[in-house]
Amino acid sequence: MRIVVWFDSVTDQDRAALGGKSISLGEMIRAGLPVPPGFAVTSRAFRMARDSSGAMPAIHERLAGLDVSDIAAVSARAAAVRELIMSWPVPVRVEADIRAGYRQLCERTGVQDLPVAVRSSATCEDSPDASFAGEHDTYLWVRGEDEVIDHVRRCWASLFTDRAVCYRVQMGYARAALEMCVAVQKMVRPRSAGVAFTLNPADGDRSTVAIDSAWGFGEGVVSGEVTPDNFLIDKVLGSITRRTVSAKTHAHRLCDDGHVRRVELPPEEAAAPSLSDAEIIAIARYARAAEKHYGCPQDVEWALDADLPDGANIVLLQARPETVWSKKKVVVSTGADPLSSIVATLVNPLYARK
Numbered sequence: 001m002r003i004v005v006w007f008d009s010v011t012d013q014d015r016a017a018l019g020g021k022s023i024s025l026g027e028m029i030r031a032g033l034p035v036p037p038g039f040a041v042t043s044r045a046f047r048m049a050r051d052s053s054g055a056m057p058a059i060h061e062r063l064a065g066l067d068v069s070d071i072a073a074v075s076a077r078a079a080a081v082r083e084l085i086m087s088w089p090v091p092v093r094v095e096a097d098i099r100a101g102y103r104q105l106c107e108r109t110g111v112q113d114l115p116v117a118v119r120s121s122a123t124c125e126d127s128p129d130a131s132f133a134g135e136h137d138t139y140l141w142v143r144g145e146d147e148v149i150d151h152v153r154r155c156w157a158s159l160f161t162d163r164a165v166c167y168r169v170q171m172g173y174a175r176a177a178l179e180m181c182v183a184v185q186k187m188v189r190p191r192s193a194g195v196a197f198t199l200n201p202a203d204g205d206r207s208t209v210a211i212d213s214a215w216g217f218g219e220g221v222v223s224g225e226v227t228p229d230n231f232l233i234d235k236v237l238g239s240i241t242r243r244t245v246s247a248k249t250h251a252h253r254l255c256d257d258g259h260v261r262r263v264e265l266p267p268e269e270a271a272a273p274s275l276s277d278a279e280i281i282a283i284a285r286y287a288r289a290a291e292k293h294y295g296c297p298q299d300v301e302w303a304l305d306a307d308l309p310d311g312a313n314i315v316l317l318q319a320r321p322e323t324v325w326s327k328k329k330v331v332v333s334t335g336a337d338p339l340s341s342i343v344a345t346l347v348n349p350l351y352a353r354k
Contacts, residue, residue: 003048003097006039007185017042019121019181024319031293033286034315036305037108038116038185039101041152043123045094046180049156053088059160068166078160085157090149098152098184099145105186113143115187117317118151120158123179136164136180140217141187141260148184155182188315189254192274193218193303194228196287197322198235204325206297208241209233209284213274216251217260218301218317225262226250229274233284240280245273279304282314290319297322 005014010026018026022040029035050056062077062084090098106114120136137158139151158164159180168178194213199206212221212228220226226249232242248270255261275283287300301318308315 001042001044003042003045003094004039004101005042006101007035007037007183010040014040014042017044017123017181019043019123019183020320021119021121021318022181022183025183025185027293028290028316028319031289033290033293033319036186036188036315036317038105038183040121041094041098041101041182041184043179043181045091045098045152045182046156048091048094049088049153052091055084055088058084063165066165066169068169071162074165075162078162078165081160082157085160086153088153088156090153095149098149102145102148102184105184109186115141115143116148117183117185117187118142118148118155119183119185120155121181121183122159123181136161140219141254141258143258152182152184156180185317188303188305188317189307190217190303191215191306191313192279193301194221194274196283196298196300196302198287198291198297198300199322199325200232201322201324207235209235209287211275211280211283211287214248214251215265215269215274216253216263218303219252219260220250220262222301231275231280233280235284235288238281238284240277243273245271247271248274275304279314286314286316287319290316294319294321297325299323 001017002014005018005022007022007025008029010018010023015023018040025035025038059081062080066074066077068074102116105116106112117138117140119138122136137155139154142148142151159178192213192215194211195218197210200208200210202210209232211231211233213231214221214226214228221228227246228248229246230242230244231240233239234241248265250262250264252260253263255263283302286302287298290298290300298319299322300316302314302316305313305315
């Protein structure tokens with residue numbers, strides 16, 4: 001089993017060592033979707049560091065008998081476990097392979113000290129019966145080999161964020177089975193970013209694509225800090241059926257000091273739509289392509305890279321199964337209206353019902 005696996009070379013043999021994010025990124029590339037290049041630090045690296053640390057008995061001791069209703073206790077114990085993991089020595093071979101992978105990524109893109117996103121990709125996330133979206137950490141705009149290795153370890157530690165610990169207890173996931181893969185991916189400099197659902201998350205309507213969008217990085221949209229613009233696109237006609245442009249008072253942007261910070265927006269930018277009509281339709285088209293490839297409704301993270309030319313600047317950062325409405329039964333009309341039957345088939349094709 002490899003320690004480092006490039007997204008464009010993922011095989012079926014690698015899947016057991018990759019989390020949902022890394023598997024999905026490889027699948028998206030194979031489906032011809034636009035994805036920034038990168039590689040996965042597989043769960044084998046995590047296991048090697050974990051096993052050589054000898055820290056697991058101490059971790060189990062700190063979490064034994066944890067009452068998740070006691071918020072203060074959860075916070076204290078989870079912080080102690082994260083501190084333990086941050087003290088793990090990174091095995092020599094793991095460190096060498098991560099450094100080599102980062103150097104190769106810099107060579108592929110022609111950028112020295114390439115900024116990358118270092119993203120947690122736990123092997124238990126995005127499973128059919130649970131979604132760990134937002135439970136583990138992602139770090140943006142990381143530069144240099146040393147920083148990449150440090151942030152890989154931070155992602156390992158984020159297996160034990162307060163939220164992740166509570167969620168696993170509630171879902172009945174055993175601690176012994178926990179493993180973390182980490183995705184290292186070329187960073188984009190988003191002009192706008194957000195999420196696209198291949199159904200309406202408000203009512204589960206599969207005849208539409210719903211897009212949330214805001215200026216800058218998508219962190220504000222995902223965390224709920226920013227009220228995003230919202231657009232609904234008809235899947236059959238490809239037309240925008242509803243647009244809601246919100247007052248986006250701030251954005252997360254790359255500043256002159258090289259850090260991503262929350263910045264206040266001038267009133268004219270705050271009130272302006274963060275996407276053009278052409279960009280809205282293109283994002284919806286990519287989201288539908290992801291849905292067709294995976295055979296079920298998707299939750300897609302996307303960005304418009306300010307470093308790429310218009311028309312070629314849309315990149316997909318992640319596509320995962322939608323986990324709320326997809327679990328509910330689809331009601332298929334049995335009415336006699338033949339046109340209604342045709343439209344129902346178009347917007348909810350057979351591949352989505354398997």
